[in-house]
Amino acid sequence: MTKPARVIYWFRTDLRLHDSPALKRALDLRPASLFPVWCWDPNYVYKHRVGVNRFNFLIQSMNDLSKNLTSLNPSTKLLVVRGEPTELLPELFKRWNITHLVFESDPSAYGRRRDSKVEALAKQVGVQVVKVQGHHLYDPVEVVKKNGGKPVLTMSTLQKVIRELGEIPRPLEPPENLPPPKLDPSSSSEGLEQILGELSESLEGLPHYQGKGAWIPPPELDLNSSELGGPRQKETDCYTSLSGQDRDFSVPTLESLGMDPSQANTPIQGGETQALSRLERIIKDVSYVSKFAKPKTTPGKSSEEASTTLTSPYIKFGCLSVRRFWWEVEDCKKKFKGKPNEITQTPENLNGQLLFRDMYACAEYAVGDVFGQVRGNKICRFMDWYLPNHYDDQGQKIEPRPPGDEVSESRLKAFREGRTGFPWIDCLMRQLVKEGWIHHLGRHSVAAFLTRGQCWISWERGAEIFDEYLIDWDPCSNPGNWMWLSCSAFFSQYFRLYGLSSFPSKYEGTADLVRKHCPELKKMPDKYIFEPFKAPIEVQRKAGCIVGKDYPSPMLDEKEAKEECMRRCKAAFSKGLYGDNELVLKGKAEAILRKEHGIPDPRGGGEGKGNKKGKITDWAKSNAVQPKPEQGKRSNAPGTKRSKGEEQEEGEEQEEGEEAKPSAKRSRNKK
DNA sequence: GCCGGTGTTGAAATG
DNA sequence: TCATTTCAACACCGG
Known part of the structure; x- marks a missing residue:
């Protein structure tokens, strides 16, 4: 009686066939035609920082999915259409005579916005929308509702809430077969090629999807352009046609994104x-x-x-x-x-x-x-970070962000490039760029270092770097963890800090990881591997690595910076401002907080206590600009001055004995 | 409102 | 060498 269903299954957060509750719902409709669609969304290509490794993983995953689809039915595959889903899908509804749109809910903010738009458009033309939670163990909508609309901030709260939600459903098996994406199910055309040809033809004449350049923004609006430090080396050509250059709905390539495949150095393979x-x-x-x-x-x-x-x-x-x-x-x-x-x-x-x-x-x-930012974020404590996001009077984020103070900018750059002079931090950041992954505790180390530990730079900036390089970047976990580590939310014990040498020393393999990613330090003995600037000069010579020449001097004094950061944490905590406070929204919170603990603003403008500007600027000049040899003399960099050792010349008698001292010294730190 | 227990992943001292 | 305790600059939760 009812006409057979013609379903678009829209893949986004679910590049798999096993245990896909949404796909099951699509198949339960017993469709005559099933169109497995991926929209190659320019919002991700141009307006989101995504590095080569993540695109590479995505492309591999899409290809694998397509292959798996074809193995269920040789007349189908993943249909990649190039364009913005909110514009493209309504066209597909019409031209393919669609009755249902089915997808897995995407819980991210962008996903929700996009999907509600698409839903409204579908409704207008009588297409039924079926969306199914499948990306998490529990539906965030339900959990939050059960928690009285409040954000879940602790594990114990989550566990309490989910106890009432019942057991997690057992996983589903993958489907055994799939209907083909045929325009006319009664036609006898069976071959994939023929089907694709007909589909491609059906899209002819769509305005602004054809024609070179339609989707290419100017470099200053392309967050991945090399002008903005991104990985795009050439113009993209993935939007020259709706169904791809060969009109076969194939998965785009790194080349078509203007990226160099040889830059995809990660061993992590998608699919x-x-x-x-x-x-x-x-x-x-x-x-x-x-x-x-x-x-x-x-x-x-x-x-x-x-x-x-x-x-x-x-x-x-x-x-x-x-x-x-x-x-x-x-x-x-x-x-x-x-x-x-x-x-x-x-x-x-x-x-x-x-x-x-x-x-x-x-x-x-x-x-x-506002989860990914401080401003307006009600769970995020306000701290007077350097290099925060900037907003105009309407509360719109200003992009690109105006430059911040020179010291912080150069520190951030060194951090991103893995040349802070702290091997543990540097090797992790280099690992991140190369492999697109670092261990969770490594992420803790670098995140604490950049924010509340040493640099006092906004977690928003660190989260952005992770966004660009991490393959597993997630819109919820990433900002969440940055807030955690910076003591902005979820966690508040700011006196618990990760030592740049003590922490990695507790774990196996860390010294080798340094040697792997910082080959300059390959021959540095274990004893100094995390603090090469403490190595006597002859040890450095023997290792073929002079600090300040072959490997950067530390860009700050770990202990001094830590103490200053803790003072600032204390001030921020005692003030108790959160991102949704009036003062924060009006941009006045920073000045108030700084006045209260006597930090000049902007940094370097005057004499902040403990703010050794001269030294730091020296570092910025000598390290960030030219890797000045500078032998001996300053090989121990700012920061290593020992309280009792006074300034001895060369490492000369920085003898072994000193190794024992720091710990003895540290223990004195109580009154 | 007070109190004590707890909080995924600190460091140093102690046994 | 390893597990446990202490220190301790916090905040939330439940009784």
Whole structure:
């Protein structure tokens, strides 16, 4: 009686066939034609910082998905259409005679905005929209509702709320077959090529999708352009035609994005196939799964031999279902033969990690669009960071951001490029750029260093760098973790800090990670590997690495900077301002806070206490600009002056003995 | 409103 | 060598 369904299944956060509740709903409609669509959205190509490694992972995942679709039915594949979904989908509805649009809900702020627009447009033309939660263990909408609309800020709150939501559904099997994307299901055309040809033809004449250049913004508006420090080296040509250059709806390439594939240096390979084989490998190790304790896993490994599961990129793109992971872990633990008390508990265990991801999604959902920034963000404590976002009178973010003070800008640049002079930080940042991944505790180290630990630079800037380079970047977890580490939200014990040498020293493999990513330090002995500036000059010579020449001098004094940052944390905490406070919205909070603890504004303008401007500027000049040899003399950089050693010349007698001293000294720090 | 327990992942001292 | 305690500059939650 009712006419058969013609369904667009819109892939976005769910590049998989297994355990896809949304895809199941699409197939439950028993469609005569199913169009598996991906919209190659220019908002992601131009208006979002995305590096080569993440695009590479996405492209691989799309290709893998397409292959898997074809293996279910040789007459189908992923149909990549180039354009903005809000403009494109309504056209597809008409030209393909669509009855239903089905997709997995995307809980991010941009996703929600885009989807509600698309939903409204679909409604106008009588297309039914079916959206299904599948990206998280629990639906953030429901969790927040159960929590009285309040953002979920602690694990215990989340656990309490979800106890009432019942069990996580068991994962679904992948479908066994799929209807083809045929324009006319009764026609006898079966070949994929023929079907694609007809589809492509059906899109002829659409205004502004054809024609070179339609989608290419000027470089100053393209966040990935090389002009703005991004990876795009040439003009894109992925928008010259709606269905791709060969009119076959193929997945775009890095080249078509104007990016150099040889820059995709990561060993992390995308796709559902990879994800499932990785999961299988993990689950085989019952002891590893059962005894997993995140804080005990080492950050000192490259992604190929990570101490954690490295499933985050796959979960982020939906190559791996989070519910499948959850249940495989649960089932695996039942096979554990050891003592029951060896099985780790939430939150440190594997499933706890997944719950954290849910927690951040719930926080993001309740806070809304401003989750990734300080201004207007009600859960985010206001601190008078350097290099914050800037806003105009209407509260619109000013892009590009006006330059900040010189010292902070040069520190941020050194941080991004991995030449702060602190090997632990530098190796992690270089690993990030190269591999698109660092261990969670490595992220903690660099995030604390940039913000409340040493540099006092806004977490917004750090989050942006991660956004560009991390393959597993997630709109909820990333800002959430930056707020956590900067003591802006979720966490507040600012006196707990990560030492730049003490922290990595606790873990296995960290020194080798430094040597791997900072080859200048290859021959530096373990004793000085995290603090080469403390090595006596002859040790440096022997290692073939003179600090200040072959490897940068430290850009600040760890201890001094830490003490200053703690004073500022204390001031900010006592003031108790949050992002939604009137003073913050009006841009007055910073001046008030600075006045209160006597920090000149802008930095360097005057004599702040403990603000050794001269030294820092020296560093900025000598390090950021030219890697001046400067042997001996200043090889121990600002920062290493020991309280008792006075300024001895060369490292000369910076003898061994001193190694013991710092700790003795540190312990004196109480009254 | 007070109190004590707790909070995924600090560092140093202690046993 | 390792696990536990202490220190301690916080804030939230529940009783």
